Amino acid sequence: MTDRSIASEEKRRLILAAAVRVFARSGYHTSRVGDIAEEAGVAHGLLYHYFASKEELLETVFRETWSELLEAFARVEESQEPASEQLRQVAAILLRSWRRDPDLVRVLVREVGRSQTLPSRVEEIGQVFRAIERIVERGQAEGELRGDLEPRLASWIFYGAIEEILTGWVLGQLDDSDEEVAAAERAVVDVVVGGLTVSGTAASRRG
Amino acid sequence: MTDRSIASEEKRRLILAAAVRVFARSGYHTSRVGDIAEEAGVAHGLLYHYFASKEELLETVFRETWSELLEAFARVEESQEPASEQLRQVAAILLRSWRRDPDLVRVLVREVGRSQTLPSRVEEIGQVFRAIERIVERGQAEGELRGDLEPRLASWIFYGAIEEILTGWVLGQLDDSDEEVAAAERAVVDVVVGGLTVSGTAASRRG
Amino acid sequence: MTDRSIASEEKRRLILAAAVRVFARSGYHTSRVGDIAEEAGVAHGLLYHYFASKEELLETVFRETWSELLEAFARVEESQEPASEQLRQVAAILLRSWRRDPDLVRVLVREVGRSQTLPSRVEEIGQVFRAIERIVERGQAEGELRGDLEPRLASWIFYGAIEEILTGWVLGQLDDSDEEVAAAERAVVDVVVGGLTVSGTAASRRG
Amino acid sequence: MTDRSIASEEKRRLILAAAVRVFARSGYHTSRVGDIAEEAGVAHGLLYHYFASKEELLETVFRETWSELLEAFARVEESQEPASEQLRQVAAILLRSWRRDPDLVRVLVREVGRSQTLPSRVEEIGQVFRAIERIVERGQAEGELRGDLEPRLASWIFYGAIEEILTGWVLGQLDDSDEEVAAAERAVVDVVVGGLTVSGTAASRRG
């Protein structure tokens, strides 16, 4: 029974991984269930033993990735580091995912937030933003980050900067060599976190 | 003849506008050509009198909007303002488009940069980034902006921050009242441009 | 009024000739009304001033050609020549039409007798066969042609031989140089008429 | 697996046979894929499981029939009979096919040589003609058939005579009772083969 579950779970993974590759290659709407089955080396009927629909495949990819991400962010939040360091770590987690699993990033960048924008999905995306938001809020409370910015907006700006760099890599428009990935990480932190930092704001200097 | 051309052009616009509304409502892939025709109040066959395919409709929306955007950016570049002011203007152009034509923004945010990522489309997107890049480069050359950041990366960070705020509005996750739109504009400029500004960088202060 | 009629008739001819060229090039079903209009250099709406439908275009081509053919055959029948000479003339008329108007032959060979086989069309085709039949019958009555063959069958055999040679030219499978056209004419007469002739049958000689 | 293959092959045949009936009834272009599916008693989608397109259905009918025909002709060629007897057999094969499968003949007579006249199809038609040609050539070489006729032309004349009789049956213009089929066979052989035979030519008698 356990053997079977394990074998079963492995096949589930196999199909899910195939789906990620195919979605990455062709986009969700253009991908056919048959392509995924072929990529996984199984009959297309089998997909429906493991997943209710093509949509559920994407949903599962999205949810599993997102929950890993949330866990990683939670660990960051638990650390006692300053907010700026925590933001650096968040940027690192997101940006390094590109080299770890480019296809996964391709799928998430392309398909999440768009298409039907299912409320459930929006809700989960919101959790990521709220994690960043909380870091910003704490930074502000502790006087590390400037207090005249809505943490909400700040978190979207921060996340957007990171996602766009990922998009640049996905589109092949930005160099994604090791050094460039590191440079991107530094750049995001320098610019956004720098811009968020107390003594580092244009506003403060203007005032 | 001119009358006819004008009437013809008006109908073309009518269909294009309907397409934007329908794509905004349902997303490109989920929208049906028949829905667009119905929204425009014409027979679906007529669409093919003006556009070669459903794809060409999206392509046209994209291209026309993008070229207007490029023109607006060109005008900004021509002004003799400091780089930071030019960047503020760029942010204003992009962010204010939301209130002007939410459906258009919805379509562009959801469908551009994703889907098939046609090389031609990537190329045109690239032009927008290069405009921002040039502003950053000039700002660096004139000592207004910090010189230790790749203008390329900076432009992606800047654009990403803006696009994510638009996405927040599209998803109904960020408040888009007049005040909030103004706040968003200030926030992007404060954070990103602030972070880019010479005396305002964490790095410079750390170093 | 007469001027107008003449100009009108000329335009009708123009369209009809364009239709023949287009049908010859693409086949009736694959040809589009718009192609014919373009070939004729008029708006496609104009076709419907002169012809009720695409079908009527083909029908007209067919009917006009066929009636010319019948007239030519009638003149042959009226001559006082022996049946074998009349058959030679019939073969000549049909085979020489290829060089005179290849597109017309292409259309007739491809589209007539096949497709919907409208009863009206079948009836008119029948008239051609009956003309040949009458020649054979007279030849038999006068003892010039062997009497043990149904004139009906003989006429189909004769016509089939000729049509197939035309088909060979249409398909580019038989050489259609001047000499070959002449050779084909001789061959059909030699073989079929020779085979039909009294003393010239294998059967009679074998017996 | 074999069971499945056999069942699968049977269904393929079922669809192909239905296609022949429908094409025979309405002609290729006028037939709808849905009609074929209905005639076969399957969902129309299933057609695309077995055939790539409506066109491929016709192509398959054509190719399979043609290759059977070629095999039959090959067997005739292998026999040691005189050329005239071999030609009789060829005529018999072709003409008897009408009673065996009228719908198939209807389709072949109507649709072959028309439509796009695909080069591939022309090529296969050519093989049939070459088989006849070889028989004629051998008959000439052995002195059985008159040598002053191009075998090429002779084969087209022979085939045309036969096809036209088939056409007469298809159009309901020639009687196709058992006796008439036999008579047609005799007539073709008498006339064409008679005309081809050495001492039996009008030309030779004239000269």
Place this chain on the structure above:
DNA sequence: GATGAATGAGATTTCATTCAT
């Protein structure tokens, strides 16, 4: 007569999903 915008029935094809084996 002439134009071409407009119509809309209809055709092929795709493909997610089901289900008998």
Place this chain on the structure above:
DNA sequence: AATGAATGAAATCTCATTCAT
């Protein structure tokens, strides 16, 4: 678990024909 034949809703696109101008 696994297969792949079978289904059928649905979507895009074509094109003959009409008709206002």
